[in-house]
Amino acid sequence: MHDDPSPSAHLAITEAADILDITPEHLTMLLDRERITYATAADGQRRIPREELDDYRRRQERGYAAMRESMLAAEQLADDE
16 A cells, blocks of 8 residues: 655656555546546646545535434334334
8 A cells, every 4th residue: 555645746646556455457437437527638648637636525424324214214113114
């Protein structure tokens, strides 16, 4: 795993995937589906701003929290029956 670069860094796909603990292929799919914003460097390579990784991680955490709350509510409803 690479060291965490500065917050303003633009990262290569492999570096960003390491930080998110996902495969480069999965990250590429997220980029293609516009779930994470990126810039295209002069050499044509996609570069991901570190802030985008942090934002994506926060969105994922909120989604997981909402899913957990829904599951708990469903369990409580089932227990009340």
